[in-house]
Amino acid sequence: MKPEILCRVYDLLLDELGPQNWWPAETAFEVVVGAVLTQQTKWANVEKAIDGLKEHDLLEVQALAKADVALLEELVRCCGFYRQKASRLKEIAMFFAEHGMDKVFSMHIEQIRSTMLSLKGIGNETADSIVLYAANKPKFVIDAYTTRMMKCIGIQGNYMQLQGMFEKELPTDVDIYKEYHALIVEYSKAYCGRNRCSECILTGIE
């Protein structure tokens, strides 16, 4: 792997798309809910579910922790895997209701991460999304787009290996981590469709 390559990719993406200002959410808890709902799901469908939850005043910890699961299933049905997501969201809300979200998010970064991983329905990517965008701590998020893009430029590895590469090369900076992940997702959605590689701005960077 060339030195500085991840920094150069960041500069290219930022120059191409401009700042993305992720995560689109009004509160930290909305980030948590959105992070679970967006698993294998288009963001447009997540927005519908978020709107529905807001209308029922369920997008806050105490309310969601006490919510009727059947109602939750109805509200998140548009996101797929709706039975799992409904019950898991409620359990996650119950956890935060008991332990206090601010208190949990004020722990050390690796402790927040492992705490999130201990909850059903939260794996590596969702845990890191929560750490970065809800707890506001520097953890680089790897997702399917990131893995694909890195493979395109000759960088391969599993989740933790890729994360290690980004965190080693980049400055430890919450805003850069947030922006970089957002840029990868948005660039991939816009330009990495079929047969788009020839006009990709990253062509030849490896």
Add this chain to the structure above:
DNA sequence: CACCAGGTTGACC
């Protein structure tokens, strides 16, 4: 009508 979407889990090797 097939395929994919900002994954996670539990079972299995």
Add this chain to the structure above:
DNA sequence: GGTCAACATGGT
């Protein structure tokens, strides 16, 4: 350690 089916709706 890695791999795999199951989980499910909605858009192209």
